[in-house]
Amino acid sequence: MMLSRLAERLRKDALQLDGVLFSGDAQDKGEAGGHKILFEMLIKHLAGLGITPANIVAVPGNHDVVQDSAPGSSQRYEQFLQTWRAEGCVTPWLDGIDEAPTDGGAHMLLANDFTWAVFPINTSNWSQVSSILPEPLSDVWETIPALLAPDNPEMAKTLRKQLNGLARYDMARVSPRQLEVLREQIEGVAKPPAGQQLRIGVLHHHIRAPSLREELKPFADFSNLEQLRAFLRDRRISVLIHGHKHEHAMQFEHLYEQNGDDVWKTLVISGSTFEPGRETDAARLISISGMPFNPSISIEPISLVRGGIDAILTVLPSKRIWNDKSVRGTPIIIQGTDIDEVYNRACDAAGSEAKEGTLIVHLDLPVSFPGSLPLPNDYPIAEPLSDGERQQWLTELVGWWQLDRSGLDHRMPYVHGGRLRRFGGKIDQIARIKGLLREKASTRALAVLVDPFRDFTIDGKDEEFASFCLVEFKRRDLSDGRVELDAIAFYRAQEFARWWPINVAELRFLQWEICGDLGFKPGRITTISADARTHSRTPTQVAMPIIDRWLDQAPERLHLLAISLGRKRIDGASQAQAIAGWKRTLDDLQAAADTFNPDGIPTAIEGLQLLATYLRVSNDGDIQIAEAAALIEDLADKNRAYERGAKKKPDFDSWAPTVRRLVQRLREFTESRLEQGSSG
Structure with a gap:
């Protein structure tokens, strides 16, 4: 009745079948007759739907061979041969029965347009065999x-x-001779005019357990499993259909090179079965779509039916069975939900397989308290900070990068906030994005940070503009009514040890800003770097030194710093914060002078000049203060000259020793003043 109902439905939908795949065990405990009955049912019900013996593929199961018969004997395959091969079906090459590769009729089923091919494999030649007992x-x-x-x-x-x-073994094995015959057949098969041929293998035994059910028996796996797996990988078998275990699974198996990283992905489908309790999956209707370039498989379990009752239609999730060709320089993708894990993996990739190549990082962070910004625990900050201090440092840094105006534009005319909120001097791109996404999703909710009129030169020389080039925000409407905002950003180049976390924090900052006005929640963050790199021991100071950023964000800290150094004491949290920032500035300058950075990095200039001015103004004849002001002015002059120069290695070698000396003297001055104050 099941086949009759299936035929009725296919005729109603004007569908034809390309073939029938039988993965073995037509007999019950070796009793004769099962093969003939199954074959006649298939022809009776499916002949009008394109099925003939020529497109039925059948392989013997371990219960289809005669128990205790010798491997490769005619007795072993007697009932299998009398039906499937005698009727002209597609059967596997059989050890001991077939000699030449062409013996035994058809050993493959090939699509008319050659886009797919089915290859039967015999795994039961050593099943149900009596062992040779030792004497006595x-x-x-x-x-x-x-x-x-x-x-x-x-x-x-x-x-x-x-x-x-007890003396009998039920072994699954494919002989090297059969594998060689299969190799010759696959290599010689006609190929499609376009795309790769989808190759399907049909065998009885499984290459991996398809369920959690435990079975205690000898030879639970193939005796030469790795040889078979290597064959499937080398011959590019994309789909493998098996029986034996009576489980209804569909899983990908990844087959790796023995001594390499190349991997082939094979979809393993366990065949259906007729047995009590499994009436809903007695057969499977397999559909292949997307040929020849993007093949996918969908499977519909076909159930046993009861008279007068409609069968329940259930289609399993479709599986994409693409196997991408290995291409040098393909993008590396890192993804996860833990920023510490993703950060470490991205840094590793940026310094190895993705170095100077494309690196895509996808971060699906959990939403924390409003306004919070993510920072990896391993992020290198010059001095130990508490969680609160780290968050404040990050918030201030990101806040500076997102200023719509900066007093340091003459040194860095591509501060991100200015490009986002005053592009071309007049376009607020963030406000535009809010307007676009307020009511519905839009693919136009993007902002650009590169201005060709301002940044490009005719010959490409002396160009200097941000690595952060483009960001798109995507509104994602969830089923529970919530809306999340994803950010996808493109960087022409990206340094991962120090810069990538700041870029991610910037994107989260922008998500919070947009979400705050629209009532959304910040969602995923994806960064695409066209040129990934990492300089884990080379500081970038995340572009602008803290003491210079104070000119835009907190100029009063420079005044508080001068007062604290002049009075030799720290009064309150604000002065403590100013002293901490000063020490961090010296640490950053020391690190910058210790290691050459071929990209060149901004160094402290304007903040140092203003600090020196404050020290001179507040000086009441203190010789130490006068000397410190001179040292600071000298350091600012050296940094300005270096920054305006070519910043090549010879320039660095001339600049760095002087800077290290000046920084050390300023460290000693700072410690001396604070120690004098505490002792006094």
Whole structure:
């Protein structure tokens, strides 16, 4: 009835079948007749739907071979051959039965346009085989039942059956000879005019357990499993259909090179079964779409039906069975929900396989308290900071980068906030994005930070503009009514050890800003870097030194710093914060002078000049203060000259020793003043 209902439905939908795949075990405990019955049912119900013996593929199962028959013998395959091969079906090449590769009729099913091909594989040649018992056990084996039950013939018969079962092995194996024949057939098959041929293997035994069900038996796996897996990988078998375990699974198996990183992905489908309790998946209708370039498989379980009752239609999730060709320089993708994990992996990739290549990082952070910005625990900050201090440092840094105006534009005319909120001097791109996304999703909710009129030169020389080039915000409407805002940003180049976390924090900052006005929640962050790099030991100071950023954000800290150094004491949290920032500035300058950065980095200038001015103004004849002001002015002059120069290695070698010396003297001055104050 199941096949009759299936045929009725296919005719109603004007569909034809390209083939029938039978993965073995038509017989129950070796009883004869199962093959013939199944074949006749298939022809009876499916002949009008394109099925003939020529497009039925059948392989023998371990219950289809004659128990205790010799491997490769005609007795072993007698019932299988009398039906499937005698009727002209597609069967596997059989050890001992077939000699030449062309013996035994068709050994493959090929699409008319060659876009797919099915190859049957025999795995049951060594199934249900009696073992060779060693002497002297073999001499007395047959007499053991009578010795154990001399007066009970029925018990002796049962004992003989059990003993023979212990001595019998049910092994799954594919011979090297059959694999070689298959290799020749696959290599010689006609290829499609475009795209890759989808190759499907059909065998009885599984190459991996398709369920959690435990089965304790010898030869639970193939005896030469790795040889078979290597064959599937090398011959590019994309789909493998098996029986045997009576489980309804569909899983990808990744087949790796033995001594390499190349991987081939094969979709393993366990066949259906007729048995009590599994009526809903007695057969499977497999549909292939997207040929020849983007093949996908969908599977519909076909259930046994009861008279007069409609079957329940269930289609399993479609599986994409693409196998991308290995191409040098393909983008590396890092993704995750833990910023510490993602950060470490991205840094590692940026310094190895993705170095100077494309690196895509996808971060799906959990939403924390409003306004909070993410920063990896391993992020290198010059001095130890508490969680609150780290968040304040990050917030101030990101806040500076997002200023719509900066007093340092003459040194860095591409501060991100100015480009986002005053592009071309007049366009507020963030306000535009809010307006676009307020009512509905839009693919036009993007902002650009590169201005060709301002940044480009005709010959490309002396150009200097931000690595952060483009960001798009996507509104994502969730099923529970919530709306999340994703950010996708493109960077022409990106340094990952110090810059990438700041870029991510900037994107989160922008998400919070937009979400705050629209009532959304910040969602995923994706960064795309066209040129990934990492200089884990080379500081970038995240572009602008803290003491210079104070000119825009907190100029009063420079005054508080001068007062604290002049009075030799720290009064309150604000002065403590100013002293901490000053020490961090010296640390950053020391690090910048320790290691050459070929990209060049901004160094402290304007903040140093203003600090020196404050020190001179507040000086009441203190010789130490006068000397410190001179040192600071000298340091600012050296930094300005270096920044205006070519910043090549010879320039660095001339600049760095002087800076290290000046920084050390200023460290000593700072510590001396604070120690004097505390002791006094």
